[in-house]
Amino acid sequence: MRLIEFTDKGLYCPQGDFFIDPWRPVDKAVITHAHADHSKWGMKSYLTHQKSIPIMRHRLGEINVAGLEYGEERSLNGVKVSLFPAGHIPGSAQVRIEYKGEVWVITGDYKLIDDGVSTPFEPVKCHSLVTESTFGLPVYKWKPQREVFSEMNQWWRENREQGLASVILGYSLGKAQRILCSIDPGIGPILLHGAIHNSNLALKESGLVLPETELITKDTPKEKYRGALIIAPPSAFGSPWMKKLKPYKVGTASGWMSLRGARRRRNVDKGFVLSDHADWNELNQAVEASEAEKVYVTHGYTNIFSNWLKSQGIDAEPVVTEYEGELSEIGEGTNQEKESE
Amino acid sequence: MKDFGELILALDATTKTNDKLDSMVAFLNSATDADKLWFVALLSGKRPKRPVKTSLLREWAAEVSGIPLWLLEESYHVVGDLAETVALILPEVTETSDKSLDDRMQDLLHLKTLEEEEVKAYMLSAWAEMNKTERFVFNKLITGGFRIGVSQKLIVRALARNLGEEENLIAHRLMGDWSPQNTTFEKLLVEPDENENLSRPYPFYLAYPLEETPSNLGDIDEWQIEYKWDGIRGQLILRDGEIFVWSRGEELVTERFPELEKLKDFLPTDCVIDGEIMGYKDGFPLTFNHLQTRIGRKKVSKKIMADSPVVMIAYDLLEKDGKDLRETSMEVRRELLEGIVKKTAADTLLISEKIEPKTWEKAAELREKSREVLSEGLMLKRKNSTYKVGRKRGDWWKWKVDPMSIDAVMIYAMRGHGRRANLYSDYTFAVWKGEELVPFAKAYSGLTDKEMQSVDQFVKKNTIERFGPVRSVKPELVFEIGFEGIAPSTRHKSGIALRFPRILRRREDKKPEEANTLEDLKGILKLYNT
Numbered sequence: 001m002r003l004i005e006f007t008d009k010g011l012y013c014p015q016g017d018f019f020i021d022p023w024r025p026v027d028k029a030v031i032t033h034a035h036a037d038h039s040k041w042g043m044k045s046y047l048t049h050q051k052s053i054p055i056m057r058h059r060l061g062e063i064n065v066a067g068l069e070y071g072e073e074r075s076l077n078g079v080k081v082s083l084f085p086a087g088h089i090p091g092s093a094q095v096r097i098e099y100k101g102e103v104w105v106i107t108g109d110y111k112l113i114d115d116g117v118s119t120p121f122e123p124v125k126c127h128s129l130v131t132e133s134t135f136g137l138p139v140y141k142w143k144p145q146r147e148v149f150s151e152m153n154q155w156w157r158e159n160r161e162q163g164l165a166s167v168i169l170g171y172s173l174g175k176a177q178r179i180l181c182s183i184d185p186g187i188g189p190i191l192l193h194g195a196i197h198n199s200n201l202a203l204k205e206s207g208l209v210l211p212e213t214e215l216i217t218k219d220t221p222k223e224k225y226r227g228a229l230i231i232a233p234p235s236a237f238g239s240p241w242m243k244k245l246k247p248y249k250v251g252t253a254s255g256w257m258s259l260r261g262a263r264r265r266r267n268v269d270k271g272f273v274l275s276d277h278a279d280w281n282e283l284n285q286a287v288e289a290s291e292a293e294k295v296y297v298t299h300g301y302t303n304i305f306s307n308w309l310k311s312q313g314i315d316a317e318p319v320v321t322e323y324e325g326e327l328s329e330i331g332e333g334t335n336q337e338k339e340s341e
Numbered sequence: 342m343k344d345f346g347e348l349i350l351a352l353d354a355t356t357k358t359n360d361k362l363d364s365m366v367a368f369l370n371s372a373t374d375a376d377k378l379w380f381v382a383l384l385s386g387k388r389p390k391r392p393v394k395t396s397l398l399r400e401w402a403a404e405v406s407g408i409p410l411w412l413l414e415e416s417y418h419v420v421g422d423l424a425e426t427v428a429l430i431l432p433e434v435t436e437t438s439d440k441s442l443d444d445r446m447q448d449l450l451h452l453k454t455l456e457e458e459e460v461k462a463y464m465l466s467a468w469a470e471m472n473k474t475e476r477f478v479f480n481k482l483i484t485g486g487f488r489i490g491v492s493q494k495l496i497v498r499a500l501a502r503n504l505g506e507e508e509n510l511i512a513h514r515l516m517g518d519w520s521p522q523n524t525t526f527e528k529l530l531v532e533p534d535e536n537e538n539l540s541r542p543y544p545f546y547l548a549y550p551l552e553e554t555p556s557n558l559g560d561i562d563e564w565q566i567e568y569k570w571d572g573i574r575g576q577l578i579l580r581d582g583e584i585f586v587w588s589r590g591e592e593l594v595t596e597r598f599p600e601l602e603k604l605k606d607f608l609p610t611d612c613v614i615d616g617e618i619m620g621y622k623d624g625f626p627l628t629f630n631h632l633q634t635r636i637g638r639k640k641v642s643k644k645i646m647a648d649s650p651v652v653m654i655a656y657d658l659l660e661k662d663g664k665d666l667r668e669t670s671m672e673v674r675r676e677l678l679e680g681i682v683k684k685t686a687a688d689t690l691l692i693s694e695k696i697e698p699k700t701w702e703k704a705a706e707l708r709e710k711s712r713e714v715l716s717e718g719l720m721l722k723r724k725n726s727t728y729k730v731g732r733k734r735g736d737w738w739k740w741k742v743d744p745m746s747i748d749a750v751m752i753y754a755m756r757g758h759g760r761r762a763n764l765y766s767d768y769t770f771a772v773w774k775g776e777e778l779v780p781f782a783k784a785y786s787g788l789t790d791k792e793m794q795s796v797d798q799f800v801k802k803n804t805i806e807r808f809g810p811v812r813s814v815k816p817e818l819v820f821e822i823g824f825e826g827i828a829p830s831t832r833h834k835s836g837i838a839l840r841f842p843r844i845l846r847r848r849e850d851k852k853p854e855e856a857n858t859l860e861d862l863k864g865i866l867k868l869y870n871t
Binding site for chain 1: 419757761
């Protein structure tokens with residue numbers, strides 16, 4: 001039995017009459033997480049994880065939103081809806097829907113490793129799985145997080161010794177907090193771009209504990225930047241805001257940084273391979289753990305990853321959506337996150 | 342090889358020339374002579390012949406990684422670089438190795454003598470003992486150039502700093518036909534023996550394109566003006582009764598041009614002439630496609646020599662009676678050159694005539710009409726300029742005529758390589774033949790990164806069919822395609838071949854049906870191929 005139809009407004013459950021992460025205005029939307037390509041403006045009502053509510057309100061304004069805890073069940077028109085941790089960013093969830101014994105799981109964006117800020121991913125068994133495939137190629141294999149952060153600490157220390165600021169670009173929601181929680185705060189002061197400061201305020205409301213940081217304002221004296229770590233959203237790159245941080249080195253933290261081409265195109269001093277999406281091995285583990293009989297593959301290398309699953313004896317099919325994965329993190333998305341204000 | 346791997350990583354990680362230079366000097370200061378020599382050879386494109394076929398590399402890499410070959414191919418299309426793809430998909434490292442760059446290069450040279458199974462065993466064990474960076478660099482040693490933004494000039498600067506020598510001297514020592522197998526670092530760069538250097542050319546001085554109006558260059562009388570010829574830049578070297586012809590690509594091409602080889606008997610001994618190797622017949626230059634029949638052909642038949650004879654059009658004199666003239670002024674060199682060309686009885690050495698417009702306006706008029714004499718525009722050289730090394734601003738300018746252009750529709754797109762990997766950056770363009778669109782040119786340069794991204798989005802959303810890395814797209818976008826030359830071709834469906842096609846701009850104001858036709862192209866062909 002089909003519980004999800006792929007429509008031009010988004011993923012639709014006809015039995016429950018609701019959408020999951022729709023990209024056009026609809027009546028009822030279940031939202032996997034608060035990133036801009038999944039959580040859009042204009043829905044009459046939203047249902048999402050408790051922790052996503054403050055950040056969605058911060059981004060979308062006054063909305064009609066209800067919250068769930070992980071594992072808590074809600075019935076929509078007789079369809080049982082529940083959320084399970086996706087490990088992507090704080091509050092991110094996989095959506096499990098059940099109707100007359102048939103179970104589908106929509107992963108949203110996810111990763112399997114524990115990043116220190118998000119509730120770690122839990123596999124959910126289902127008949128049909130709708131999975132993302134942002135990094136669904138065998139060339140994407142992440143290093144352990146501690147190795148990446150030891151590189152980042154090292155880079156910051158070297159820049160600090162030369163009296164330079166270290167600017168790291170990453171999504172203001174998720175990536176920035178992950179960096180804040182794992183970088184060594186003993187190296188020097190940490191300063192933030194306004195977009196990240198605002199995300200932090202919203203996340204603190206939902207209980208996230210973050211190290212001490214300082215917001216950069218018009219009045220921040222120039223000496224403060226020297227030797228500091230500055231976290232900014234990708235859209236700040238090349239903006240007048242960045243100019244006043246000079247002299248600095250700039251690094252981007254994204255899964256795309258594992259490819260030379262993307263790294264050089266982004267034209268930053270340093271690329272850190274740090275992604276909030278599953279790598280090749282994680283995607284395969286997640287599919288296997290779901291025990292799904294049918295797998296629908298959304299945003300990413302949809303054709304290639306579904307062909308691979310088929311070659312492994314798993315019934316799979318690519319699906320076209322408007323989600324973007326991490327593309328806007330390297331300035332290549334179509335709907336740029338409005339983060340610079 | 343860890344140090345070389347780290348050097349490549351460092352060079353790749355920055356776009357700043359000074360940072361690159363610092364890493365190169367640091368490497369040179371600590372590397373062994375054998376590794377230094379390979380460093381110079383590899384970064385300046387003197388790679389030994391590919392020791393392993395890439396099809397075998399693909400096969401073996403897929404096998405040890407436990408993935409099907411098609412998945413490796415798909416990954417390669419996305420990554421845009423085979424060496425990198427293989428480095429990324431291989432399983433995690435199990436061992437380490439202390440082999441130096443020289444050890445690895447000797448291993449690779451030795452592979453030629455081995456059976457396929459032995460080569461495979463070597464490759465698998467080498468991959469298993471290298472980290473990702475080393476693997477990438479090692480694979481690159483086999484598959485091709487590094488493309489890490491290191492110019493020959495930068496290599497020269499790094500070596501000059503490492504050895505405490507003049508850059509010009511280093512550049513000169515690096516010219517010519519050496520390879521790490523037939524020399525040592527000491528011999529090549531530290532104690533060169535003049536007798537071995539009979540054939541050694543001087544580094545070419547290259548002109549910068551003139552982008553502004555020449556009136557900013559001051560008084561026209563201070564400038565020597567010539568036509569810019571569209572052939573192969575070359576150097577003719579006569580020393581101790583032997584003659585050598587070098588192309589700008591640092592290739593010794595003497596045997597390919599018997600017309601120039603015979604100059605040995607017609608010139609005063611010990612001189613070096615800089616000029617253009619040109620197709621030329623019955624007192625007129627030939628189009629570049631005549632010369633094309635001569636390039637890459639080591640043995641030339643009588644027929645080809647009769648159909649497409651060549652001459653050297655002399656630009657400059659770099660050495661006379663064994664004396665290096667590069668520090669003397671252009672005017673003096675020119676006079677000596679004219680003397681030599683005038684005196685020679687040979688018909689295959691001509692001089693690049695000076696044209697002497699009185700004003701810059703007059704010069705501009707001549708430039709506009711330069712295509713009529715089969716030239717590409719004008720060369721402006723300051724009369725008191727010395728002969729420098731490499732591309733330098735200030736004294737020599739090339740003032741090319743605007744390219745010919747045509748409006749065309751994009752019909753295929755392919756993912757790019759290197760910096761443009763994973764981005765649809767290489768396009769095929771077509772013009773109308775009745776209701777049909779006929780492809781006539783491929784181009785991959787001319788757009789800004791931003792424009793390319795927008796075209797990339799268009800391609801992804803408007804794909805009709807996929808063929809591996811290529812997609813056919815809805816014929817909607819119109820571009821103005823510029824080119825330097827046009828010739829008839831039997832190899833292309835359109836019946837024409839363009840020289841240096843490139844994108845001049847996107848024509849957002851034009852609908853696809855307003856693009857040009859094949860008839861229009863053939864019109865241009867007729868105009869310039871008589």
